[in-house]
Amino acid sequence: MDIVVTGGSGFVGRVLIPKLLASFKNSKIINLDKNSYKLPNKNFSTIQTNITDLNDISRIQLESSSDYFLIHLAANIFNEDVPSRSNRKKFFFDTNVFGTENILSIFKGSNLKKACFISTDMVYGTPQSVPIKIDHPLRPNGEYGESKVKAEELIINLSRKQGFDYVIFRPRLIMGPGRLGLLKKLFFLIKNNLPVPMIGHGENRYQFISVFDCADALVHSLKSNQTNEIFNLGSDNPPTVRNLLSNLIKHADSKSFLIPTFHPAAKVLLGILDSFNLSLMYPEQYLIADKDCILDTTSLKNDLGFVPKDSDQEMLFTGFDSYLALQAERAINC
Numbered sequence: 479m480d481i482v483v484t485g486g487s488g489f490v491g492r493v494l495i496p497k498l499l500a501s502f503k504n505s506k507i508i509n510l511d512k513n514s515y516k517l518p519n520k521n522f523s524t525i526q527t528n529i530t531d532l533n534d535i536s537r538i539q540l541e542s543s544s545d546y547f548l549i550h551l552a553a554n555i556f557n558e559d560v561p562s563r564s565n566r567k568k569f570f571f572d573t574n575v576f577g578t579e580n581i582l583s584i585f586k587g588s589n590l591k592k593a594c595f596i597s598t599d600m601v602y603g604t605p606q607s608v609p610i611k612i613d614h615p616l617r618p619n620g621e622y623g624e625s626k627v628k629a630e631e632l633i634i635n636l637s638r639k640q641g642f643d644y645v646i647f648r649p650r651l652i653m654g655p656g657r658l659g660l661l662k663k664l665f666f667l668i669k670n671n672l673p674v675p676m677i678g679h680g681e682n683r684y685q686f687i688s689v690f691d692c693a694d695a696l697v698h699s700l701k702s703n704q705t706n707e708i709f710n711l712g713s714d715n716p717p718t719v720r721n722l723l724s725n726l727i728k729h730a731d732s733k734s735f736l737i738p739t740f741h742p743a744a745k746v747l748l749g750i751l752d753s754f755n756l757s758l759m760y761p762e763q764y765l766i767a768d769k770d771c772i773l774d775t776t777s778l779k780n781d782l783g784f785v786p787k788d789s790d791q792e793m794l795f796t797g798f799d800s801y802l803a804l805q806a807e808r809a810i811n812c
Contacts, residue, residue, distance in 0.1 A: 480506040485552030487515035494693040529577035540588045548593040562755040567621045574625035590642040597626045609774035620762040643705035650712040653793035654689030655800035665801040671733040678741040678768030680720030685712045688788035698784045710773035741768040
């Protein structure tokens with residue numbers, strides 16, 4: 479059984495691919511990627527391609543005599559620089575929906591056995607109940623979540639037509655060394671001993687999942703007989719936002735301090751800024767920033783048999799430490 483990975487040079491992919499090579503030693507790992515990505519392993523190769531371009535994807539010829547697993551990671555996600563409102567739908571849908579359809583088209587003449595897809599908890603929108611179960615209504619607050627809902631529907635519908643199994647994961651914010659995004663702004667404030675504003679009072683719990691647990695869950699899902707299921711992916715026992723940030727400030731030996739804000743006013747202000755394309759955060763981020771965002775992972779543990787290991791606090795420490803290391807490296811190279 480060979481394994482096709484999309485976006486293997488990305489944040490999750492760079493952790494995942496070495497685990498796949500170690501776990502499936504007799505399999506070829508084929509990475510479809512916009513970047514050139516090489517590893518010193520004869521079983522690994524990269525095909526550079528643009529998944530949004532059907533003509534480019536169509537030139538990829540997989541061996542029809544081989545069976546395949548697919549792990550679909552490639553996606554446009556929340557960027558540090560928020561796209562303008564007029565461009566946001568195209569930014570997410572071109573890659574996350576149409577790119578997904580293009581990727582699945584290359585398997586029509588091949589034997590795709592199982593597709594594993596990294597979706598997002600943003601498909602749920604504002605939590606109506608906590609913990610958030612898989613059957614929670616899908617009411618995303620923006621284009622990113624909407625694109626992932628469409629991609630999930632596409633995979634499920636095509637699995638019936640093309641005859642492959644699927645496993646879909648809906649992770650919380652994936653954390654680990656090298657992942658910055660919105661956190662870069664938080665880390666900058668703490669590094670420079672500046673006040674750290676919170677939307678609300680920080681008594682809500684905000685769950686993460688480590689990139690290592692995410693990669694392990696994907697490897698585990700390929701080995702499992704549990705198929706045609708959707709699983710939430712999140713850490714156990716997440717602390718409050720206030721505790722997370724207070725402990726990070728202590729870890730950083732920073733003089734920063736937390737500033738609670740009146741959350742309705744903060745959200746209105748952020749919405750006004752967004753309407754003028756001066757966004758500090760995506761609506762999907764600030765609309766739930768004061769909410770308990772806890773995924774129910776009961777089926778992940780009981781049905782799939784996977785238990786996340788890493789804690790939210792340690793993940794945040796690791797992310798901050800990698801930010802400092804990156805800043806130091808850039809200072810040396812300047």
